[in-house]
Amino acid sequence: xxxxxxxxxxxxxxxxxxxxxxxxxxxxxxxxxxxxxxxxxxxxxxxxxxxxxxxxxxxxxxxxxxxxxxxxxxxxxxxxxxxxxxxxxxxxxxxxxxxxxxxxxxxxxxxxxxxxxxxxxxxxxxxxxxxxxxxxxxxxxxxxxxxxxxxxxxxxxxxxxxxxxxxxxxxxxxxxxxxxxxxxxxxxxxxxxxxxxxxxxxxxxxxxxxxxxxxxxxxxxxxxxxxxxxxxxxxxxxxxxxxxxxxxxxxxxxxxxxxxxxxxxxxxxxxxxxxxxxxxxxxxxxxxxxxxxxxxxxxxxxxxxxxxxxxxxxxxxxxxxxxxxxxxxxxxxxxxxxxxxxxxxxxxxxxxxxxxxxxxxxxxxxxxxxxxxxxxxxxxxxxxxxxxxxxxxxxxxxxxxxxxxxxxxxxxxxxxxxxxxxxxxxxxxxxxxxxxxxxxxxxxxxxxxxxxxxxxxxxxxxxxxxxxxxxxxxxxxxxxxxxxxxxxxxxxxxxxxxxxxxxxxxxxxxxxxxxxxxxxxxxxxxxxxxxxxxxxxxxxxxxxxxxxxxxxxxxxxxxxxxxxxxxxxxxxxxxxxxxxxxxxxxxxxxxxxxx
Amino acid sequence: xxxxxxxxxxxxxxxxxxxxxxxxxxxxxxxxxxxxxxxxxxxxxxxxxxxxxxxxxxxxxxxxxxxxxxxxxxxxxxxxxxxxxxxxxxxxxxxxxxxxxxxxxxxxxxxxxxxxxxxxxxxxxxxxxxxxxxxxxxxxxxxxxxxxxxxxxxxxxxxxxxxx
Numbered sequence: 001x002x003x004x005x006x007x008x009x010x011x012x013x014x015x016x017x018x019x020x021x022x023x024x025x026x027x028x029x030x031x032x033x034x035x036x037x038x039x040x041x042x043x044x045x046x047x048x049x050x051x052x053x054x055x056x057x058x059x060x061x062x063x064x065x066x067x068x069x070x071x072x073x074x075x076x077x078x079x080x081x082x083x084x085x086x087x088x089x090x091x092x093x094x095x096x097x098x099x100x101x102x103x104x105x106x107x108x109x110x111x112x113x114x115x116x117x118x119x120x121x122x123x124x125x126x127x128x129x130x131x132x133x134x135x136x137x138x139x140x141x142x143x144x145x146x147x148x149x150x151x152x153x154x155x156x157x158x159x160x161x162x163x164x165x166x167x168x169x170x171x172x173x174x175x176x177x178x179x180x181x182x183x184x185x186x187x188x189x190x191x192x193x194x195x196x197x198x199x200x201x202x203x204x205x206x207x208x209x210x211x212x213x214x215x216x217x218x219x220x221x222x223x224x225x226x227x228x229x230x231x232x233x234x235x236x237x238x239x240x241x242x243x244x245x246x247x248x249x250x251x252x253x254x255x256x257x258x259x260x261x262x263x264x265x266x267x268x269x270x271x272x273x274x275x276x277x278x279x280x281x282x283x284x285x286x287x288x289x290x291x292x293x294x295x296x297x298x299x300x301x302x303x304x305x306x307x308x309x310x311x312x313x314x315x316x317x318x319x320x321x322x323x324x325x326x327x328x329x330x331x332x333x334x335x336x337x338x339x340x341x342x343x344x345x346x347x348x349x350x351x352x353x354x355x356x357x358x359x360x361x362x363x364x365x366x367x368x369x370x371x372x373x374x375x376x377x378x379x380x381x382x383x384x385x386x387x388x389x390x391x392x393x394x395x396x397x398x399x400x401x402x403x404x405x406x407x408x409x410x411x412x413x414x415x416x417x418x419x420x421x422x423x424x425x426x427x428x429x430x431x432x433x434x435x436x437x438x439x440x441x442x443x444x445x446x447x448x449x450x451x452x453x454x455x456x457x458x459x460x461x462x463x464x465x466x467x468x469x470x471x472x473x474x475x476x477x478x479x480x481x482x483x484x485x486x487x488x489x490x491x492x493x494x495x496x497x498x499x500x501x502x503x504x505x506x507x508x509x510x511x512x513x514x515x516x517x518x519x520x521x522x523x524x525x526x527x528x529x530x531x532x533x534x535x536x537x538x539x540x541x542x543x544x545x546x547x548x549x550x551x552x553x554x555x556x557x558x559x560x561x562x563x564x565x566x567x568x569x570x571x572x573x574x575x576x577x578x579x580x581x582x583x584x585x586x587x588x589x590x591x592x593x594x595x
Numbered sequence: 596x597x598x599x600x601x602x603x604x605x606x607x608x609x610x611x612x613x614x615x616x617x618x619x620x621x622x623x624x625x626x627x628x629x630x631x632x633x634x635x636x637x638x639x640x641x642x643x644x645x646x647x648x649x650x651x652x653x654x655x656x657x658x659x660x661x662x663x664x665x666x667x668x669x670x671x672x673x674x675x676x677x678x679x680x681x682x683x684x685x686x687x688x689x690x691x692x693x694x695x696x697x698x699x700x701x702x703x704x705x706x707x708x709x710x711x712x713x714x715x716x717x718x719x720x721x722x723x724x725x726x727x728x729x730x731x732x733x734x735x736x737x738x739x740x741x742x743x744x745x746x747x748x749x750x751x752x753x754x755x756x757x758x759x
Contacts, residue, residue, distance in 0.1 A: 016729040016742035050731030198687030201728040236634070236671055237727065274627070275634055277669030280725070294629035295661075296668040312626060355689030355730040362731055393688065429688045443691055447725070453668070558704075580700075582748075 002040040004081060005059040009122060011046035011208050012201070012240055013362075014053035018070070019043075022054050025070050029077035039081050045209015047122035049109060050362035052092060057104075057122075064104045066092040108378055114341065115365045116349045117165075117202075117325035121209030126244050129251040132212040138257050140328035141216050144223055145265045150180060153224040157327070159335035161347035166192055166283070166320030167398065167424045168500070169346075169413040172327075175317055178307035179225040182315040187227035189218050190311060190318040192288055193234035193241070196280040197396035198447070200427035202351035203321035205363055207234065207241035210325065211248035215258065215271060217324035220331065222269040225317055230271040233288050236278065245273055280397075280451035284499045285318045287453070298455045299499035320425070322351055342368030346412035354380050356429040357387065369410040372402060376430060387432040391515070395424030397444045397451075398504030400511025401437065420511040422504070436533035437516040438523055442470040444508035452501065459502030462493040466509065473520060474534040476527040483520060487513060532594045535579045539595050544569040546591035553583035553592065605646045612650065614639050619654045629657060629665060633672060642673040678713040678720030680758045684736040687726030694747075695734035699723060701748040702736075705755060719758070 008014075008023050026041050047055050052066035058076075063086050065076065072090055079085045088096055094107040104110055115121075124131035132138070144153055157173030164170045179187065191214060195203040207214065218230045234242055249271055252258040260268045274292050281287045282297040289311045291297035310316025326348060330338045339347045346368040352375065355361050359381030366375060372392060376382065383389055391401040400421035402409075409415050413423050431440065445467040454460045469486045472478040490506035490513075497503045513520060522528050529537040542553070542562075549567040561577040564570030572583070572592075584592040618635040622628040632651060633643060640647050643666050652659040666672040684690075684699045703709050706719055713720035729735050732744025743754055 012728045013731045016727075016732055016735070016744060050729075053731060196725065198726040199689040199730060201726070201730060204728050237724070274631070277630060277634065277671035279669050291630065292627050294627035294631075294665070296664050298668075353689075353730060355733065356692045361689070361733070396688070427688065429692060431692055435692055440692075443688070 013050035140331035165322035
């Protein structure tokens with residue numbers, strides 16, 4: 001028994017900002033103070049508040065230290081762990097109030113969250129199966145195998161209203177039902193952990209923080225549809241997640257929770273890992289299966305659907321990581337419990353990855369139906385530097401931008417589609433007045449052009465033509481006819497592409513056209529970028545009255561475009577200026593502005 | 596993405612070849628083994644030149660064009676060697692809105708190479724990537740396994756100097 005547990009986040013975000021060194025130093029200091037039999041240091045998964053990493057929580061009092069530095073460790077160990085005096089100066093300042101230190105769950109960031117899929121992330125050590133079992137892990141698998149028929153399992157999922165968390169929102173129970181109905185000597189259960197949507201990292205956090213929940217849910221799926229082999233297709237760019245999955249699979253096999261005759265019920269199920277190799281299109285279900293088969297990850301036309309002919313031509317179900325993470329809880333707590341959360345057609349919770357121009361970047365899990373305002377202003381802490389909110393982008397390259405006018409819309413699958421965006425896998429990037437919506441649309445099209453697999457013409461050629469028009473617009477060379485052509489092309493690509501990647505590729509353009517058409521028109525008609533982003537349309541100017549003639553800008557300019565003598569106002573030669581903005585950053589008097 | 600500036604002659608060793616053959620023998624009979632084999636091969640050689648692809652083809656009996664097709668489809672497979680220091684700048688959405696585009700331009704300017712290329716001395720290679728998942732630290736770049744976060748363009752010369 002330890003009298004205190006120190007939990008240090010070992011997710012990718014905190015690891016990048018130095019949590020392994022923190023753990024090393026902690027252990028060193030604890031031994032120095034002779035506390036090794038009283039205090040245990042545990043590396044956990046993600047706590048969600050990635051912006052404040054590395055994160056460390058000291059139990060039993062749950063003191064939440066943020067942005068911990070190696071230099072701070074000796075003080076924390078000698079003051080807090082040895083003498084029991086919390087180092088208030090280093091605590092997350094939201095937890096420090098006039099009345100004393102308050103619990104993390106009472107802070108704005110956590111107050112409105114409800115953690116189901118992320119239940120164990122940041123709580124258990126993901127590399128120790130006993131900790132997972134200690135929080136009720138593998139109980140659902142036991143219940144399913146010993147007390148329920150496959151049809152009952154599927155019925156529970158149907159009743160719960162769980163829909164696919166990877167983006168499409170297809171009812172999970174229905175998917176399983178279809179796969180069960182198809183006879184086959186061999187069936188497969190696949191897990192899509194190829195989280196390619198830039199800015200979304202909830203699947204990675206689940207795999208890093210609670211890998212066993214995915215294994216357990218896949219085994220449940222195997223029992224329900226009659227499969228005994230599973231594959232997890234995970235991005236090779238997630239080395240920590242891959243390693244923890246490997247450890248988890250090994251431990252589960254040792255405990256006979258994977259393998260032959262699980263729980264002595266005669267049910268066999270095993271799981272193998274397959275690493276992705278960096279192709280966005282492999283997040284599409286048929287492409288993912290083609291990739292597991294060892295081929296170029298090109299999508300196939302549907303039908304036949306994977307439930308009929310999937311991996312290696314056999315009936316297959318494919319679910320996303322976050323979807324699986326909900327399933328053991330649904331089995332244990334019942335479908336009514338799950339259906340009591342959320343909106344009429346979207347049940348349960350959804351994890352979002354908050355990023356971009358927002359205070360609390362990180363992972364949040366909220367009940368469906370929470371409004372965008374609550375997510376951005378309350379949980380996310382609003383926009384930094386007093387800037388004005390312009391749009392929130394959801395759904396990655398397949399989604400769209402939500403403007404301020406829809407700030408109070410409850411977030412669920414159907415509402416997001418009705419306003420021209422989509423849930424996607426849950427990336428939520430906040431943009432402020434300094435972001436140009438045409439530039440953002442162009443950014444996403446560049447992504448799609450690069451990632452288009454090239455199999456079908458509308459996507460391969462069409463997206464490239466769209467990108468060309470967008471580039472023309474950002475350079476101020478486009479006409480209003482180009483804008484019409486762009487829109488026409490959008491609908492054509494949407495209707496005619498083979499897979500989801502192509503069908504949704506025009507969404508970033510369509511949604512920005514819908515809400516920010518005036519920005520497009522300003523680029524075309526007035527040759528002006530209202531947000532001051534598109535370089536070709538900008539010029540930098542020095543305000544004669546504010547310039548003190550300090551010559552700093554002239555010395556900074558990489559192009560030698562600034563002319564002037566000491567103590568006299570300088571001028572920028574627009575023909576030489578490369579519009580890098582370095583002068584404006586350097587000027588101490590705020591005399592340089594963009595026009 | 597191919598490196599366009601230079602081609603380095605293939606210099607595989609006997610040990611590497613044996614390691615590859617061992618991997619192939621282990622994986623050959625698992626369904627869909629081609630990609631895992633190629634991933635291991637890239638771990639062994641650092642990249643997948645035509646010589647290595649030919650070896651895989653000979654050992655597995657898979658047609659060479661099929662292997663080449665897979666190698667060129669996935670961005671992870673490199674047909675040219677990478678630099679000693681692999682720089683990848685995140686151009687995912689969260690980093691992009693926080694200015695990673697400027698970080699990338701700064702690197703291009705200093706190193707004189709662009710996306711997918713490496714410097715003539717084989718020291719640095721530059722790639723853009725989509726989200727390393729450290730969105731809280733945006734904008735982010737990686738040099739080999741080291742992550743640099745919350746960057747501004749002026750940080751770049753100092754960071755590169757560490758690797759000179």
